[in-house]
Amino acid sequence: MSAIEAKQYDKAIKLLQSYLSRANDTDAYAENWIAYSYRKSGQLDQAFLHYDKALKIDPQHRGAHSYLGEAYLMAGNVPKAEEHLKVLDKLCFLPCTEYTALKKAVAYYKQNGRVDPAAK
């Protein structure tokens, strides 16, 4: 986590890969974080792969839905991002940060045609 917070994504990916090789597809949070690291380091295909793994482990993982929506925005696929926004709407009984963040990101993308550079 500290590597991700320090934006040392390559280091975070190595550490998380080492952990995931032992976790054997059981930790959705770790998959989500390695996907986040891949996404932030510009490796979108790897990010998609690990977001899918995170959601396969836990289909109700709000963070993975939110970040996967943002990854789709980065790839220019707005309909899929909106689909994940709908999923989050169902998952969040009360407004949740994941839903709000993705909603904001989609709105920004629609207005400006690009991803919000300030987005987390």
Next chain:
Amino acid sequence: MLAVAVGALALVAGLGLALPTDLPPLRPDELASIGSLGPWPPPAARDASNRVSGRAEAAALGEALFHSTRLSTVGGLRCASCHEPWRRFTDGRARALGAEAGAATRRACSTCGCSTGSAGTAANDSLWSQSIRPMLDAREMRADAAHVAQALRDDENLKRLYALAFGHAPPADDETALVDAGKALAAYQETLASERTPFDAFRDALVRGDGAAAERYPVAAQRGLRLFIGRGQCIACHAGPNFSDGEFHRSRIASKLHDGAPTAAARSASRSCWPARTRAAAASTTRPMPHRDPHRSRRKPAPSARRACARSARLRPTCTTAASPTCAMRCSRMPRSKAGRMPALTLAERRDLVAFLRTLGRSGASGAGRRRRDDLPLKPQRAFLLRLNAFRPGEGRACCRMVRIDSMR
């Protein structure tokens, strides 16, 4: 006090009598039919037309390709966009998103269980050729051979995985690279198998002769199973471990407009794909006749009854096996041919059939009260209302499906 106890005993006895737990023993032909619906998962089989079938390295390349956006010319579109792993490799839509909204004309079928041959369509007779089709379709991934080959040559990760799978660098010939990508995708999809179900436990117990284990299978499901293999004749098409014979069948039910009128394709198919000789043959049997003809590209093989909920686009958020009532309704009405018309099923029989179909899902009937993790939940208050409205004593999780059946009468 004594009167109360006697009354309670009488009630229990009465309930006991009311429950049809005394099903007649299965006949040898019924046992053989049930035995033919397994084992599950089936033993791994190599695709003879795919030289990398069954190879872990090819499956790794296929997995990378399956999740890659590089195979498509449309931004952010990949195989997994429509075949989402967390939704059992489908997307829960009646029509897939495709290249743009409204462009796709097909539903994204689950790629899970492809090794059993259920994924083939009329247009492609192998999994690897079927895997190529969406890449080249202008309504879907809108790519061509050159684009796919370029992706294999340019992307460092794909290039490395390709060399591991095929033993050499991506070829210069675009067509060869495209076919290899299809074969790697097929090798990956062959590794995706659906999980064992309560029915499989029952079937295996029967084959072993383990009566105690077989008794755990719900009675309603047992009655539904008897209908499935008996009077309902569902097994005529939904045969074998994957509940599909892989053949192409005439089905007007699947080709109807909303008002019940057959589509132009169905009318044409009825005329040209159902020649008099076949019609005469059908007169002597109620089994739907498989046909192979130039029009077969319009058809699909009998869909597997396994994972029925994964294929249902409209209803899956509410019901774990939402397709089952629809399927039961179809089963009770088809086929409509003069010779082969089946007796309509009663409401109770439809319920039994649904109870059986539910046991073909992962948690099945034995998972009463448990929510499947890969089904999207409803908002809690709506889910509660659905359960409340649909509650029928003694039917457990079948409730929400029953409501739909009632409304469809």
